[in-house]
């Protein structure tokens with residue numbers, strides 16, 4: 455198996471931090487007012503190996519809301535409970551080529567294109583079993599916590615901010631409902647989705663969560679089997695094709711790792727059977743992906759030959 459030499463990893467992360475901290479491009483997401491209060495200079499990187507070693511550089515312990523980085527992990531939960539066939543009846547598996555919050559459904563099926571964009575994530579959240587909204591969200595928070603290996607909680611200010619301003623996501627939920635591709639009540643689904651996006655994490659947490667996917671569903675720090683290997687592989691495959699919204703093709707070409715980004719500035723990437731890595735830096739590019747995150751992971755992948763299509 456691949457064993458990164460500890461000194462090499464620590465040095466590489468520190469170097470990435472130093473190289474890309476001066477990058478001043480991008481802008482903070484402000485359509486959720488609370489996210490506009492982020493510190494654009496926050497910058498942290500964390501990597502977790504398959505042996506459960508955690509490496510960090512910079513502000514890897516600063517909390518922020520998980521936002522869209524929750525999508526692959528809740529997709530994993532839905533797949534675990536319902537299986538791929540049932541989940542794909544509701545949510546597709548094709549890259550959309552559209553922006554993350556696009557008002558669009560597949561023409562023939564009426565499904566959202568995939569679970570990594572908002573429409574598909576709202577449908578995925580609605581698929582999580584539970585008799586009450588509290589129970590459904592309880593399963594989601596519990597699952598995210600198992601992936602992270604510690605009890606996570608909700609940032610109520612960000613939740614309230616998004617719930618107040620989230621009409622576009624509300625519109626998406628009602629559109630899905632009218633197309634018959636949203637199980638249950640649309641208001642409830644979107645509210646649970648807002649809560650899911652408001653779960654507080656650090657870059658260090660996200661690295662453990664992603665390392666769990668890379669490690670066939672077993673959390674390498676706690677040793678717990680969070681999802682089956684089959685589900686972990688399915689989620690990584692959809693991250694590889696759809697995780698970076700309408701920049702997914704370019705990302706797969708240049709970086710070559712399954713990944714997922716979010717509007718608060720989190721970005722995760724998995725090296726299957728090797729590592730999980732997470733970057734936190736709030737300024738975003740036009741696709742809604744962290745500018746420093748993209749730059750740092752691209753550099754790391756090139757330098758260490760991490761592209762999946764290369765010989766290991």
Ligand code: GLN
Pocket residue numbers: 521522523554555572616623648651715716717718742
């Ligand atoms: N909560 C955000 C939204 O739905 C998540 C989007 C994202 O991270 N890209 O708009």
